[in-house]
Amino acid sequence: MTEDRWTPPAVMLAVDLVILTLRESSLKVLLIERGVEPYEGAWALPGGFLRDAEEDLTAAARRELEEEAAMDAATLHLEHLGVYGAPGRDPRGRVVSVAYLAIAPGLPEPTAGTDAAGARWQPADQVLSGELELAFDHRRIVEDGVENARAKLEHSALATAFCAPVFTITDLQRVYEAVWGVSLDPRNFYRKVQRTSGFIVAAGPERKVTSGRPARLFKAGPRKVLYPPMIRPSEPSNTKGPEE
Amino acid sequence: MTEDRWTPPAVMLAVDLVILTLRESSLKVLLIERGVEPYEGAWALPGGFLRDAEEDLTAAARRELEEEAAMDAATLHLEHLGVYGAPGRDPRGRVVSVAYLAIAPGLPEPTAGTDAAGARWQPADQVLSGELELAFDHRRIVEDGVENARAKLEHSALATAFCAPVFTITDLQRVYEAVWGVSLDPRNFYRKVQRTSGFIVAAGPERKVTSGRPARLFKAGPRKVLYPPMIRPSEPSNTKGPEE
DNA sequence: GAAATAGTGTCTTTTAGACAATATATG
DNA sequence: CATATATTGTCTAAAAGACACTATTTC
Secondary structure: OOOOOOOOOEEEEEEEEEEEEEEOOEEEEEEEEOOOOOOOOOEEOOEEEOOOOOOOHHHHHHHHHHHHHOOOHHHOEEEEEEEEOOOOOOOOOOEEEEEEEEEOOOOOOOOOOOOOOOEEEEEHHHHHOOOOOEOOOHHHHHHHHHHHHHHHHHHEHHHHHHOOOOEOHHHHHHHHHHHHOOOOOHHHHHHHHHHOOOOEEEEEEEEEOOOOOOEEEEEEOOOOEOOOOOOOOOOOOOOOOOOO | OOOOOOOOOEEEEEEEEEEEEEEOOEEEEEEEEOOOOOOOOOEEOOEEEOOOOOOOHHHHHHHHHHHHHOOOHHHOEEEEEEEEOOOOOOOOOOEEEEEEEEEOOOOOOOOOOOOOOOEEEEEHHHHHHOOOOEOOOHHHHHHHHHHHHHHHHHHEHHHHHHOOOOEOHHHHHHHHHHHHOOOOOHHHHHHHHHHOOOOEEEEEEEEEOOOOOOEEEEEEOOOOEOOOOOOOOOOOOOOOOOOO
């Protein structure tokens, strides 16, 4: 408990968004070119300060999603990611940032015309590898966001959030392959997904054509928790797993 | 990005702790009887405001752990849990609370003598069921903390954080049983844990006696991620899983 | 028909889960 | 020896993973 007559310090609260999507079969993150100091001209996550002292945090996240990314927050998967509040992370003073993770289906490039001019889908690899440097501690936030998404693909139906309302099983497989950075056997994937009842459900007799046999169409099912889980390859039976 | 010449609203930042442990084979959470308004006399999570505008968030969590729970933060598992910032959750104004989850091995009751007078280990069930009402939105935070712990037992070595530095496989099984609220087959559990190399490692030829055959002693191994994961029973092949 | 993608069948290996049997202590 | 707990062995069912094969489209 805290002492009487003492006033707690005030801090500035910001909201940052890690918005992931799949474009050209690779994982992208939405970045914005900063127009003001600090880090003017650098790439950064969309986000900003709380508008007023009454604004709810998730409301602020949704507002930024619409203002900075020109996306409809109602249709996107949006969840809490973490808090980044190390002193000194922002030269303007004590800024604590609450990060949210959003997953979007493949959308057109959000270039000119919208509020999101200067926004660009950048390959997540380039951020993770450090090839593309970000403002503040945003690279770390992206790392956490991507790892969060990777983990959730295993046990939840999050993968469907990367897909259009109606999709094929191959579309879904591309999500797993891109986010995990692996390649999966289409035949085993097909059956695994179908056997997990409630994960995806048939969406009419419609089909989709490109060159081969038309694929059945599906939409996200009611099941949110996958059991048994989808299995991420590459850790067959190693002695020491990655650190937590 | 934010406009020029506009000052973001300031909020008060608090840190709250969900400290879980195992006592008498049941899951307990550390609660404190509030000595000041608001909610004077009610049970609440240990926690408090940031000390000053320079204090790091995790440092604040560690400080509260020592001040309010009289525990050594260096030896405990401590991780971010979530942010609770709904307007109106605290009658004193806009308070945003960053919650941390701590896991402690079974410790003596933290009663008189320490700074933590008024602190008590309460059964987690009683909080989750609503039998014991908590101040603010702390019941919700406990719910999230317990669910987080339950999930992490599956895929990480978190269970060892509930144990003393040296423990038996049966001790570890009690952790799973208490946190998950299930009962497990000791023989299958035994082999499952042993097969997951790096999860636990032998700790000398010492033994421990009570009435039956003495058990081998183990300590936490280097492996933090469990693969294959421990499996939480009760969702055998149901059509619809629990919501996320 | 050739090429491409979708979907099915089948076999092997691994793992989960049930449970008998054995081992080593105490009283 | 009775009792209690620890540890090992064995069997069965389910699921993962490899991969041959069939189906349906476009060119």
